[in-house]
Amino acid sequence: MLERLAGWPTWNWRSPFEELERMRREMDRYFEELTERTLRAPIAGVFPLTNITEDNDNFYVRAELPGVKPDELEISVTGDSLTITGERKISPENENVRYHRREREAGQFSRVITLPGQIDADKVQASASNGILTVILPKAEAAKPKQIAVKAS
Amino acid sequence: MADAETKALKAREKTEVTRPAEQTRPGPIFTPAVDIFETDRELTLLADLPGVKAEDLKIDLHDNILTLSADVQSPESPNEVGVLREYRTGKYFREFNLSEIIDQNKIEAELKDGVLQLRLPKVEAATPRKIKVKTS
Numbered sequence: 141m142l143e144r145l146a147g148w149p150t151w152n153w154r155s156p157f158e159e160l161e162r163m164r165r166e167m168d169r170y171f172e173e174l175t176e177r178t179l180r181a182p183i184a185g186v187f188p189l190t191n192i193t194e195d196n197d198n199f200y201v202r203a204e205l206p207g208v209k210p211d212e213l214e215i216s217v218t219g220d221s222l223t224i225t226g227e228r229k230i231s232p233e234n235e236n237v238r239y240h241r242r243e244r245e246a247g248q249f250s251r252v253i254t255l256p257g258q259i260d261a262d263k264v265q266a267s268a269s270n271g272i273l274t275v276i277l278p279k280a281e282a283a284k285p286k287q288i289a290v291k292a293s
Numbered sequence: 294m295a296d297a298e299t300k301a302l303k304a305r306e307k308t309e310v311t312r313p314a315e316q317t318r319p320g321p322i323f324t325p326a327v328d329i330f331e332t333d334r335e336l337t338l339l340a341d342l343p344g345v346k347a348e349d350l351k352i353d354l355h356d357n358i359l360t361l362s363a364d365v366q367s368p369e370s371p372n373e374v375g376v377l378r379e380y381r382t383g384k385y386f387r388e389f390n391l392s393e394i395i396d397q398n399k400i401e402a403e404l405k406d407g408v409l410q411l412r413l414p415k416v417e418a419a420t421p422r423k424i425k426v427k428t429s
Contacts, residue, residue, distance in 0.1 A: 185303075185304050186304055187301075187302040187303060187304040187305075188302075188304070189304050189306070189379040189380040190377070190379055190380075191375070191377065191378045191379060191380060192375075192376040192377040192378075193369055193373035193374060193375050193376060194373065194374055194376050195370070195372050195373050195374065196372075199376070200369070200373060202368060202369075204343035204344065204380060204407070205343065205407070206341040206342065206343040206406060206407030206408050207341065207406055207407065207408040208406065209406060210406075228302060230328075230339075233330055233337075234332065236332065237330040237331065237332050237337075238330060238331055238332075239328070239329070239330045240329040240330060240331065241327050241328060241329040242328050242330075243326040243327055243328065244326045244327065244328050244339060244341055245300075245302060245303075245326075246300070246302075247300040247301050247302035248300070248301055248302065249301065249302045256376055268406070270343065270344055270345060270346055270404075270406070270407050271341070271342070271343035271344065271345075271406050271407015271408065272343050272344045272368060272407065274368065
């Protein structure tokens with residue numbers, strides 16, 4: 141009987157703490173998600189927003205530039221930085237049109253992107269399709285990862 | 294000094310939407326920026342849809358509701374690793390309620406450099422007919 145009484149509170153007390161612990165973990169997870177969301181993309185605040193990726197040989201810079209003709213873009217490379225300059229034009233409509241929505245914007249832009257490594261400026265390629273600009277920047281030999289074979293003695 | 298021609302573009306994040314219906318394929322959905330304007334004869338819609346191929350774009354007009362939806366395939370090859378990501382790639386979705394009666398057979402759509410131009414001609418209004426009164 142006594143043993144039962146002694147055992148009973150521990151069983152009863154553990155569960156609310158467990159519940160709290162579970163809630164704490166859940167809250168942590170929410171906060172983690174929240175901060176991850178806001179911190180994932182450090183926005184430079186300069187148009188155009190770009191995504192940079194890399195593989196063993198190249199860096200890839202992509203930007204969404206709908207309505208910008210490829211020949212209206214100016215791309216230059218020096219050392220480890222890439223400059224994208226251009227203008228987005230929206231042809232003016234007839235005087236007598238009535239607007240329902242006007243959300244698209246026209247204007248000039250210029251952005252410098254510093255890449256995480258040296259690049260081979262002579263072999264940079266740029267292409268635009270469906271409103272997405274892709275710049276392929278081959279890494280300089282020094283910046284490429286080298287495979288080192290481990291010799292077995 | 295800063296007139297409309299030389300205005301510098303500001304970076305804007307794409308606006309994400311949640312569709313009422315649950316998605317079968319996960320991923321973010323964005324609302325494209327649009328311009329809509331009309332003249333006496335037609336309604337024109339311009340939408341920014343970067344990354345959308347013509348075959349992935351669906352335009353539907355049903356019960357006066359115009360629906361634009363588009364799938365975007367990631368341009369990245371699988372062995373690329375992200376260094377910096379400022380924008381996300383996802384689907385586009387937007388619906389409009391049209392008050393005008395549109396001539397469905399004459400709708401024209403053109404996708405160029407990631408911009409959709411949709412021309413929606415209005416149904417020709419019943420032209421007033423002149424009725425001659427005969428005098429015998």
